[in-house]
Each structure stands twice: as structure tokens, then as C-alpha cells.
Amino acid sequence: IAKQIQIVRTVGKGRYGEVFLAKWRDERVAVKIFFMTEESSWFRETEIYQTVLIRHENILGFIAADIKHMGSHTQMMLITDFHENGSLHDYLCTSVITPQKLQLLAYSLASGLAHLHDEIVGTPGKPAIAHRDIKSNNILVKRNGQCAIADFGLAVKYTSEMDEIQIAQNSRVSTPRYMAPEMLNQTLNQQQFEEFKRADMYSVGLVLWEMSRRCYTQVPGSNTTTCEDYALPYHDVVPADPTFEDMHDVVCIKGFRPPVPLRWQDDDVLATMSKIMQECWHPNPTVRLTALRVKKTLGRLE
Numbered sequence: 001i002a003k004q005i006q007i008v009r010t011v012g013k014g015r016y017g018e019v020f021l022a023k024w025r026d027e028r029v030a031v032k033i034f035f036m037t038e039e040s041s042w043f044r045e046t047e048i049y050q051t052v053l054i055r056h057e058n059i060l061g062f063i064a065a066d067i068k069h070m071g072s073h074t075q076m077m078l079i080t081d082f083h084e085n086g087s088l089h090d091y092l093c094t095s096v097i098t099p100q101k102l103q104l105l106a107y108s109l110a111s112g113l114a115h116l117h118d119e120i121v122g123t124p125g126k127p128a129i130a131h132r133d134i135k136s137n138n139i140l141v142k143r144n145g146q147c148a149i150a151d152f153g154l155a156v157k158y159t160s161e162m163d164e165i166q167i168a169q170n171s172r173v174s175t176p177r178y179m180a181p182e183m184l185n186q187t188l189n190q191q192q193f194e195e196f197k198r199a200d201m202y203s204v205g206l207v208l209w210e211m212s213r214r215c216y217t218q219v220p221g222s223n224t225t226t227c228e229d230y231a232l233p234y235h236d237v238v239p240a241d242p243t244f245e246d247m248h249d250v251v252c253i254k255g256f257r258p259p260v261p262l263r264w265q266d267d268d269v270l271a272t273m274s275k276i277m278q279e280c281w282h283p284n285p286t287v288r289l290t291a292l293r294v295k296k297t298l299g300r301l302e
């Protein structure tokens, strides 16, 4: 397959490698080419995408994994669907959205994560999967306005009858900015799979906040609309590319969370989103909503 791929241009860079737009049999695809040092990420991500029953409309569509032996070195690549809107981060930087679009983005993100977190017992079954690096950069926006979750290099799988958690031992760790308090103060018990799901939901709360800022509402008593500028979570209290320590100080010691503007109470969708995100980023992991609960709550809105 790799031989039939024609690289067109770069569409994204990460710590793991680079993402390109490519042509494959006249079709536009996304190709992620991993740095030589990231073999474990390539292997892990391949393993997750090839998990039985993982396919879902809100999970990035996998096409193929391939290795090119180039004599002196090997090129590891993964091929998926291409989404011209790019990542949710890029999309929110360049667009303002209606409450209806906000609801669809949030609902589809919750649906994708609920599918990932869900264990299907049976033959074939599906292991429960925790993502461990949820952030707006790792979520894509499809043409139909729905999210597709990407980047499974850090994911962990769990099957209840095996009662074992497979954590790939690789150097990669989650992104500090989106790390849950229990990860920052290292109280997350890695032998309890449930705790990984709760940490994912904390990150979802932050992504819902990023989305909500870009949703505009009618200014009461005038015919103008308003919204907030795009911002990363904690943009106003930590430096760019914050360290683990920066985040520990802000999230665990000071107990800061992103600000929820009063204007969000003026709209049903934004008011619901405000409640959801505050429950998702609660310091006590057991208080946080599950992905399924978020999906049901957003699915019930008009």
C-alpha cells in the first residue's frame, strides 16, 4: 500500500510524527508517518485501530498500517480518512458556531468516547478502551459537523474476564494541559481501569469549554450576537506548553478551572454544557459524568 501513496502536503505535526494529505487510488487520505523513535506509538495505535468492533462514526476511520523498508531505515505509517475541516482546535480557531452545531459536536464527541469506553462482552467482544490523551488537537471535525476521535498511541485496553490492564510501556505521556488532577498529583491508581475513564472525562470537560466559547448567542435587548475568542484551557494562568509542575500548581494546589461566562445561561444548549463541563472537571473523579451520561443528556435537548 505504501508504494501507492503519493504525499501531497503536511497537515499536522505531533511529538509522534507528522500527518500528511496523500492520494491513494485517486482518494484523499491522511497518512501519519512516525518518527523512527516512535515505534511503540505506531505499534500501539495500529493495535488499537485493529481492535475488533472499534469502528464507529465518531472514531477516526482506519484504512491501513504499513511499513516501508528504505534500506537504511524503515518508515512506519498509518493511513486513515482525511477530514478537510482538520482538527477541532483548528476548526474552533477559525469558526464561530450556532448552539445547534455546538450540541452536535459535543454529542458526537461523547458518543465516540462512550463507544470507546464501553466493553462489549461476547464473541466477538470489544475491550473497554481509555484514550488518555483527549484534547481538541486529537479530535477531527467531519463534513457532517460531527467529531471523530483520533490519536490512540497512549490508549489502554481492559477486558473484565481477563481483569488485566494492558499499558504499553512507552515514553509518551498525556498532554499536561489536559491532565486530570489525579494524574497531576499521581494518585490515579493504574490498576483500576475505571480511573482512566474518569481521567478521560476531565479532559472532555475542558474540550467542551473550548467548544462553548465559540458558540454565539443573541445579546438580550439588541440584535447583535456575542461569543468568546478561541482559547486553550488555562490559557490565562499557565505559559504556552505548560509543564507538569505548572499544571499541578494551577489545577491541584490553586484548584483553578476555566471560567464559565454568565451569558451561557441565556441559551439552553450552553446552560446544559455549563453544567456538564463543571461536573466533568470536578476534583473528585467519582463525581464526574460518564461519556454515556453526557451523550444521553445532550441527546435529549430539543
Ligand SMILES: Cc1cccc(C2=C(c3ccc4ncccc4n3)CNN2)n1
Residues within 6 Å of the ligand: 011, 012, 019, 030, 031, 032, 045, 060, 078, 079, 080, 081, 082, 083, 084, 085, 086, 087, 137, 138, 140, 150, 151
Ligand atoms: C492513525 C492516523 C493516521 C493519519 C492521521 C492521524 C491523525 C490525525 C489526522 C487525521 C486526519 C486528518 N485529516 C485532515 C487534517 C488533519 C488530520 N489529522 C490527527 N491525529 N492523528 N492518525
